[in-house]
Amino acid sequence: MxxxxxxxxxxxxxxxxxxxxxxxxxxxxxxALYDINCLGTFSFKGTTRQPRFGNPTPRxxxxxxGMLNAVGLQNPGVEAVLSQxxxxxxxxxxxxxxANVSGFSVGEYAETCAxxxxxxxxxxxxxxxxCPNVHGGGMSFGTDPAMAAxxxxxxxxxxxxxxxxxxxxxxxxIAEMARACEAAGADGVxxxxxxxxxxxxxxxxxxxxxxxxxxxxxxxxxxxxxRMVYQVYKAxxxxxxxxxxxxxxxxxxxxxxxxxxxxxxxxxxxxxxFAGRDIxxxxxxxxxxxxxxxxxDIIGGAHHGA
Amino acid sequence: xxxxxxxILSQTRLTRDVYRMVLGGDTTAITAPGQFINIRLDGLYLRxxxxxxxxxxxxxxxxxxxVGRGTTQMSRLPVGTALSVLTGxxxxxxxxxxxxxxxxxxxxxxxxxxxxxxxQLVAEGKDVTAVLGFNTADEVFYEDEFRALGVRTIVxxxxxxxxxxxxxxxxxxxxxxxxxxxxPEPMLKAVYHVTKTSGQYSFExxxxxxxxxxxxxxxxxxxxxxxxxxxxxxxxxxxxxW
Numbered sequence: 352m353x354x355x356x357x358x359x360x361x362x363x364x365x366x367x368x369x370x371x372x373x374x375x376x377x378x379x380x381x382x383a384l385y386d387i388n389c390l391g392t393f394s395f396k397g398t399t400r401q402p403r404f405g406n407p408t409p410r411x412x413x414x415x416x417g418m419l420n421a422v423g424l425q426n427p428g429v430e431a432v433l434s435q436x437x438x439x440x441x442x443x444x445x446x447x448x449x450a451n452v453s454g455f456s457v458g459e460y461a462e463t464c465a466x467x468x469x470x471x472x473x474x475x476x477x478x479x480x481x482c483p484n485v486h487g488g489g490m491s492f493g494t495d496p497a498m499a500a501x502x503x504x505x506x507x508x509x510x511x512x513x514x515x516x517x518x519x520x521x522x523x524x525i526a527e528m529a530r531a532c533e534a535a536g537a538d539g540v541x542x543x544x545x546x547x548x549x550x551x552x553x554x555x556x557x558x559x560x561x562x563x564x565x566x567x568x569x570x571x572x573x574x575x576x577x578r579m580v581y582q583v584y585k586a587x588x589x590x591x592x593x594x595x596x597x598x599x600x601x602x603x604x605x606x607x608x609x610x611x612x613x614x615x616x617x618x619x620x621x622x623x624x625f626a627g628r629d630i631x632x633x634x635x636x637x638x639x640x641x642x643x644x645x646x647x648d649i650i651g652g653a654h655h656g657a
Numbered sequence: 658x659x660x661x662x663x664x665i666l667s668q669t670r671l672t673r674d675v676y677r678m679v680l681g682g683d684t685t686a687i688t689a690p691g692q693f694i695n696i697r698l699d700g701l702y703l704r705x706x707x708x709x710x711x712x713x714x715x716x717x718x719x720x721x722x723x724v725g726r727g728t729t730q731m732s733r734l735p736v737g738t739a740l741s742v743l744t745g746x747x748x749x750x751x752x753x754x755x756x757x758x759x760x761x762x763x764x765x766x767x768x769x770x771x772x773x774x775x776x777q778l779v780a781e782g783k784d785v786t787a788v789l790g791f792n793t794a795d796e797v798f799y800e801d802e803f804r805a806l807g808v809r810t811i812v813x814x815x816x817x818x819x820x821x822x823x824x825x826x827x828x829x830x831x832x833x834x835x836x837x838x839x840x841p842e843p844m845l846k847a848v849y850h851v852t853k854t855s856g857q858y859s860f861e862x863x864x865x866x867x868x869x870x871x872x873x874x875x876x877x878x879x880x881x882x883x884x885x886x887x888x889x890x891x892x893x894x895x896x897x898x899w
Contacts, residue, residue, distance in 0.1 A: 404877065
């Protein structure tokens with residue numbers, strides 16, 4: 352019997368498979384299809400202090416081996432998450448959930464995190480400083496190390512829960528961003544958010560997305576994500592949640608060998624709603640195939656002897 | 658919603674670029690006219706959402722227009738091909754609101770979901786009128802099929818090459834109890850302003866998942882944000898902001 356358990360910032364996970372924020376809603380659509388308690392956990396839809404409608408449509412464009420999205424952080428706001436969504440989630444998800452938080456000012460990030468700190472169900476706060484699809488916030492915190500540190504510090508002071516800062520790949524040096532977050536008190540980092548891209552509709556000769564630009568995800572970004580996880584592992588000592596195009600148990604193993612303690616799966620949930628369950632089920636056989644007994648033993652394994 | 662494997666039972670070309678595909682397999686998740694299915698195609702990342710035109714136990718019929726890579730690929734698939742399909746997506750039309758003389762207004766590839774709706778309304782003894790709008794005579798499809806159901810069927814063409822010249826709104830009957838419509842957004846908007854009764858309007862939007870997870874297809878309504886894929890594609894006239 353192989354052992355898939357890992358520990359993320361001191362919180363145990365049965366396995367490292369975590370559906371990524373923005374691809375899993377608050378879990379209800381998937382809980383109607385399978386028992387989502389088989390997952391390590393999931394990161395819920397990016398939540399802000401106030402409700403947000405998000406961007407106009409079209410918000411989605413297809414790409415070779417992936418997709419662009421420019422949803423723009425549509426969410427019901429933290430108050431509705433606390434009063435309505437979390438109590439309902441209790442009926443279908445019994446494990447600690449990862450709360451994904453976004454904001455438009457340092458104070459707003461801290462306030463939203465402080466409110467979620469009260470929720471017993473929340474196991475980790477994943478602080479998104481890297482949304483490419485909202486103007487005047489989001490990614491601007493994720494591209495400047497000083498700003499990233501400031502947000503991290505404020506959030507760290509606002510909660511007792513582990514703080515995982517979600518990093519943008521749209522930077523020159525992602526390792527520098529990770530170091531800034533670690534120095535400011537982050538308990539972990541997650542990466543990568545989507546890569547900024549665009550498509551043009553040839554019939555209209557105009558951008559497909561109403562927002563012009565969107566975030567690229569799916570298998571197309573996997574090698575880039577893997578490289579960045581590898582680089583960040585060399586730069587920091589805090590745990591890394593790796594993501595970006597992960598679509599199979601084998602991809603999970605690659606991410607962990609690059610340095611990820613846990614692995615998020617994103618776009619694949621949208622094309623195969625059972626992807627989370629399927630990857631969890633496929634993990635033991637993939638581990639056996641490659642002679643892996645304890646999954647936690649391989650974290651950063653690709654660095655040894657390199 | 659169910660994820661199932663369906664096999665292509667037949668493919669028929671109806672016009673220059675509109676095809677009918679009959680799929681066989683477990684179609685039990687399809688419970689209302691106006692729902693759609695989401696088809697996975699080799700080499701394309703996102704599934705292709707297509708409305709259900711007709712339904713039988715173990716069978717679903719779709720009509721689709723070849724407009725891009727996905728539909729081109731679909732049109733070349735041979736009979737017998739197995740497809741991964743998410744079935745029973747969307748809310749669909751509510752037949753209980755029809756009244757005695759429902760009016761069905763379809764434009765182009767908005768016509769197909771109205772066929773199953775018409776069939777169900779006729780089965781319930783309703784006096785159904787359908788106005789089917791196309792650009793030109795060569796593009797007309799399913800006129801005979803609607804007639805064969807016993808539906809009073811009027812065809813309009815923008816260029817007047819067949820039926821009434823103009824749009825569906827140029828061929829409205831004097832009396833009707835309720836409106837069911839599907840078509841391009843400018844047509845829906847015209848229907849919204851010209852028709853006198855309440856009704857149900859089916860919308861189209863680019864989708865990521867088709868089952869409510871990604872928030873890719875959200876629109877604003879009088880009752881807040883709604884996902885076209887799960888809270889729609891059918892919206893009540895009263896909630897549409899126009």
